[in-house]
Amino acid sequence: MADQEALLRELLETFRLEAQDHLDSVSTLLISLEREPEKPEQKRLVESLFRRMHTLKGAAHAVNLGEVALICQDLESLLSEVKRGELPLEVTIYDRLHREVDLLAARIFQHPGSPGPASFSAPGAAPTTTPEPLGVPSHPVFRGGPEPSRPEQAVTLPPSPVEAPRAQDRRDPSGTETVRVPTRLLESLLLQAEELVSTKLAAAMLQEELSLTARLLTERTATRSRAQELAGYALRSQGPAPASQRLAGLIQEFCDSERECEVRLRGLERLAERNQHNLAALIDPLLAEMKQLQLLPFATLSDPFQKLVRDLGRELGKEAELSCRGAEIEVDRRILAELKEPLLHLVRNVMDHGIEAPLRREEAGKPRRGSVEIELRLLDANHARLTVRDDGRGIDASHVKATALRLELISPEPAEQLSDHEALQLVFESGFSTSPLITSLSGRGVGLAIVRESLERLGGHVTVSARPGLGCEFAMTLPLSFALIRALLVSVGKRSALIPAGNVELTSRLPREEVRQVENRDTVLLGGEVCSLVSLAAVLELGEKTGAQEEPYQQVVLVKAAERRIAFAVDQVLGVQEVLVKPLGGQLSRVRNVSGATVLGDGRVVPILNVNDLVRSALLVAGSAARPSTAQAKGRRLSVMVAEDSITSRTLLKNILEAAGYQVATAYDGADALTQLKAGSFDLVVSDVEMPRLDGFQLTAALRSEPRFAELPVILVTGLESRSDRERGIEVGANAYVVKSSFDQSSLIEVIERLT
Known part of the structure; x- marks a missing residue:
């Protein structure tokens, strides 16, 4: 039985x-x-x-x-x-x-x-905590969304067939023998293979240390030969005392022993190099083939969305057709499993918010049937871009700004400075929704937030672009591998950290004089672009004083995440390494600024930084400086020259500065200011840019051309807020650039205090 x-x-x-x-x-x-x-x-x-x-x-x-x-x-x-x-x-x-x-x-x-x-729960529901494994070769069948009388019905999938505990052999039509095995077995084997990478790195570190030790002994060859020559001369002569002869003998013995150690070390070095090469020849192919076992075509994930789009169209009274490009590209099944939920949310949002009803599309001169496209494209060997685009109504950036203001997700002043593209990224904020109704499909403001969180959990990011009436495009950049990554090793104080190399645009060593202030933030000019400079130690809240602050040069790492670039000040850039990413474990499932850790070849445990978190944290570290500020003069009031052609603005600046305790002199244009500066003694210049005779740029350039004023701090306060104007201000030598549209009395005083 x-x-x-x-x-x-x-x-x-x-x-x-x-x-x-x-x-x-x-x-x-x-x-x-x-x-x-x-x-x-x-x-x-x-x-x-x-x-x-x-x-x-x-x-x-x-x-x-x-x-x-x-x-x-x-x-x-x-x-x-x-x-x-x-x-x-x-x-x-x-x-x-x-x-x-x-x-x-x-x-x-x-x-x-x-x-x-x-x-897959509806977008408004809480995300599932236990992800469903993606089977091999599973094509889940979506249910077509909720019936009108049951608005909370879920979109369902059958379980993955590979979860069966028994393997079953079969042959495909081409005659190649295949076997079905449990995914847990594949994952276990892959994890064991990945662990061998640590052994390979340790062997490489050992071989490097042996080479360094042998090289140090080789560099002592000349000194050793000279010591032996003198010891031999002392032993051959009859003059020295017996004690001196014994010392000479000991020196000669020591030199002979050191030479023998060098020979042995050279032999060990060759052996370690050969073993390390053999180990790499075994581990690298093994890991590559184990990864192949985890690869599935992207069609495994994308094919079921054909039916989903069809069923959602029927439910919503819309017509749409889904096309997929790059379905043949093979992706790690673990990545596919993580992409399932964000892709579902995006497609549902596109169908609910993007694609219009057939009559509305015909009135707009569009085909009755909408178009939804999913495209996967390789960026390089380690990264891919997944794009979801449609030809629907698009997204109105002004509507997004208005909604964000209403929901208090952003304050009015920053909202005015946002470009349309920057405003569109607000749709990924939790709680944001432009829909006035909450339905089983959308309106709760969590779907797109889940998309962003899922991509960042993978180490990627998502952006959106749109044209009202013409459609929108969601672009997701993601890694192709979970475990092995290339990362840049940096040091901050006594600590080390790794930054994923895919997010690093460049590293540079800059004179500290090139660090300028723009709108109360430290900035540097990298690649012709002004970038904010933030101390990595400050972002990580290390609270450590580093000796590098006293060096004449600053090491900088330019990082890019979700189309934002920020330069981080570090103490040392130690090079790029291939590392094995280790999760932090259930007790530390979410640590700000940290995505995982790794064990280096020397046994040190080093955190791997989360670049998306770093960028957000850097924006909170307002005006953090990568260089020490000059000590403020003690025992006297600082003297400030204000150059401004508008009498109203000139009077306002004078009153603000005098109320803060500064001694203020005013000039009605740049030429008048230059004359007064040459005749008197001032600690700082605050100047408008657009002035007759000599404007602020010309005044700054004139001051920098004279050795007497080369170190005099200059702050430009102006209504010109384009990037080219800011870059020109930095190029002529201004220390800070404050835009009048975002002018704040306290921020001006803070800039002055930091520059004096």
């Missing part, structure tokens, strides 16, 4: 694997049939569907799944009527076929003894 039950369980597992393949094909065939206009091709597709149902019915009878067999029989009968021409292929027939296939999938994978189907 027990043997029969065990046999039945094995047969059920085998049946589910077979059923999954059939259901994948049926869903794809139904979508193709609905799009096919030619009668002969329609007949061929209907015949293929009929054969699939017939095969699945027979398999269900074999494992005593009578209810499943009945559903297959109903579908057979329906398809037979279509084949005979008794039922025309209309929308109602397609709807009925899709509903029956969904019901069939639910019955198969909810049968007793089978794990319940995994589900």
Whole structure:
């Protein structure tokens, strides 16, 4: 009896694997049939569907799944009527076929003894905490969204077939033998293979240390030879005392021993190098082949979205067609599993918010049927870009700003300075929604926030661009590998950290004099662009004084994340390494600014920084300086020259500075200011830019041309806020650049205090 039950369980597992393949094909065939206009091709597709149902019915009878067999029989009968021409292929027939296939999938994978189907909750629901494994080669079947009377119904997937604990051999049509194995076994083997990387790195570190030690001994060859020569001379002569002769003998013995150590070390170095080479020759191919076992075509994830788009269109009264490019690109199944939820949220948002109703599209001069495109494109060997675009109504940046202000996600002053592209990125903020209604599909303001969080968890980022009335495009940049990455090793004080190399644009060593202030922030000019400079120690809240602050040069790492560039000041740049990423564990599932850790070849545990978090944290460290400020003069009032052609602005600046305790002299243009500066003694200059005779740029350049004023701090306060104007201010030698549109009395005083 027990043997029969065990046999039945094995047969059920085998049946589910077979059923999954059939259901994948049926869903794809139904979508193709609905799009096919030619009668002969329609007949061929209907015949293929009929054969699939017939095969699945027979398999269900074999494992005593009578209810499943009945559903297959109903579908057979329906398809037979279509084949005979008794039922025309209309929308109602397609709807009925899709509903029956969904019901069939639910019955198969909810049968007793089978794990319940995994589900994607509606965007408003809390995200699932246990991610569903992505099977090999699983094509999940989506349910078509909620019925009108059941608005909270979930979009469901059958469980992955590879979760079956028994392996099953089969042959594909090409004759290549394949085997199904549990994914947990693959993951275990891959983790063990990845652990070998640490051994390889340790061996490389040992070989490097041996080489360094042997090189140090080799560099002492000349000194050793000279010492032996003198010792030999002392031993041959009869003059020195016996004690001196004993010392000379000891020196000669020491030199002989050191030479022998050098020979032995050279031998160990060659052995370590050979062993390290052999170890790499074993580990690298093993790891590469283990990774191949984890690869699945992107179609595994993208194909089911054809049906999802179709079902959502029916539910929302819209027409849309999904196309996919790059479906043949193979991606780590773990990456695909993480992409499933964000891609679902994006497609649902596109269908609900982007694609218009058919009549509205015709009025706008568009085709009745909307277009949704998913494209995967390789950027390099380690990164890819996943794009979701549509030809719908797009997103209005002004509407986004207004909504963000209403929800108090941003204050009015920064909102005015945001470009349209920057404003659009606010849609990823938690709680943001432009929809006035909350439905089962959208309106809760969490869907796109989940998209961003999921991408950042992968070490990637997402951006959106749009044109009102023409559609929008979501671009997601993501890594292709979870475990091994190339990272830049830097030191901050006594600590080390790793920054993913894919986010590093450049490293540089700059004279500290090139660090300027713009709008109360330290900045540097890198690659012709002004970039904010923030101390990495300040962002990580290390609170350590570093000796590098006293050096004449500053080490800088320019980092890019989600189209934002920020330069980080570090003490040392130690080079790029290939490292094995280790998760922080359940106790530290989310640590700000840190995405994981690794063990270096010398045994040190070093954190791997989360670049997206770093950029956000850097924006909070307002005006953090990478260089020490000059000590403020004590015992006297500082003297400030204000150059401003507007009497109103001149009076305002004078009153502000005098109220702060400064001694103020005023000039009505740059030429007047230059004359007074040459005649008197001043500690700082505050100047407008647009002035007659001599403007602020020319005044600053004139001051920098004279040695007496080379170190005199100059602050430009102006209404010119373009990037070119700011860069010109830095080029002529201004220490700070304050825009009048964002002028704040306290910020001006703070800039002056830091410069004096």
